[in-house]
Amino acid sequence: MSREYLNALWELTKRELRRKYARSYLGILWSVFYPLARMALVVFLFTHIFSKPIDRYPAYYFTGYLLYEFFYVAVYTSVTTLRDNKNLIIKSKLPREMFILSRVNTAFINFGLGCIPYVGVLLFYKAQPSLISFLVVFDVFFLWLFVSGVAYLVSILYVFVRDTKNIVQHLLSILRFFVAMFYAKEWVAPGVQKFIEYNPPYVFIKVARDMVIYGVMPELAYLLKMIIYGISFFVIGKFIFNKCKDNVLVRL
Numbered sequence: 446m447s448r449e450y451l452n453a454l455w456e457l458t459k460r461e462l463r464r465k466y467a468r469s470y471l472g473i474l475w476s477v478f479y480p481l482a483r484m485a486l487v488v489f490l491f492t493h494i495f496s497k498p499i500d501r502y503p504a505y506y507f508t509g510y511l512l513y514e515f516f517y518v519a520v521y522t523s524v525t526t527l528r529d530n531k532n533l534i535i536k537s538k539l540p541r542e543m544f545i546l547s548r549v550n551t552a553f554i555n556f557g558l559g560c561i562p563y564v565g566v567l568l569f570y571k572a573q574p575s576l577i578s579f580l581v582v583f584d585v586f587f588l589w590l591f592v593s594g595v596a597y598l599v600s601i602l603y604v605f606v607r608d609t610k611n612i613v614q615h616l617l618s619i620l621r622f623f624v625a626m627f628y629a630k631e632w633v634a635p636g637v638q639k640f641i642e643y644n645p646p647y648v649f650i651k652v653a654r655d656m657v658i659y660g661v662m663p664e665l666a667y668l669l670k671m672i673i674y675g676i677s678f679f680v681i682g683k684f685i686f687n688k689c690k691d692n693v694l695v696r697l
Contacts, residue, residue, distance in 0.1 A: 504566050514556070520617060526596075527541065573660040587675030652668065
């Protein structure tokens with residue numbers, strides 16, 4: 446991607462950020478305080494419900510919440526991207542995938558802001574960081590690839606099937622309960638455990654927890670799934686998007 450297109454992508458991302466926080470008094474600070482408040486509420490509720498404690502539970506939950514929220518927001522907001530930007534797509538010669546990436550990157554910036562209080566939680570609850578912890582950047586990178594691939598798919602699908610937005614919203618809401626965000630995978634039935642183990646968002650969450658909270662290298666199977674999910678979804682999503690994008694204007 447040329448420097449010109451990178452600058453255009455950044456301008457589109459800034460536009461999305463301004464639109465997102467246009468009517469918010471806290472503005473972009475909301476992305477810092479909301480995850481922390483959400484974590485405090487969940488930790489208070491579930492530490493009194495579960496009889497089996499989870500080591501460093503606030504950090505455990507916060508990791509799952511931040512990564513899944515990035516996935517959820519990026520994919521859901523990407524569904525209507527092409528329709529929302531119809532006029533700009535017609536008037537400009539910008540690659541259409543840039544509009545998708547601008548929303549993915551907007552969600553990623555919010556994720557980065559949420560990591561500010563997250564670091565404080567890690568320090569307060571005495572997580573065990575090590576040199577392995579810095580390898581989490583690879584987990585985040587492959588998660589970005591995975592999310593971008595899914596965003597490509599749902600955005601192009603919405604052009605042809607208007608019910609996509611509702612379907613995606615419900616699927617994402619259901620999927621939230623199968624990433625072991627606020628419970629341990631071992632607490633559920635074996636069949637559900639198997640589903641969770643192969644659920645892509647959970648894989649990225651599991652890898653991040655092992656590296657950042659506990660300072661250990663995840664199992665090889667999870668590392669392989671992390672790489673496979675990231676690359677395969679990005680390649681497939683980008684391929685289908687490129688095959689269909691020329692018919693977008695006819696359908697919008």
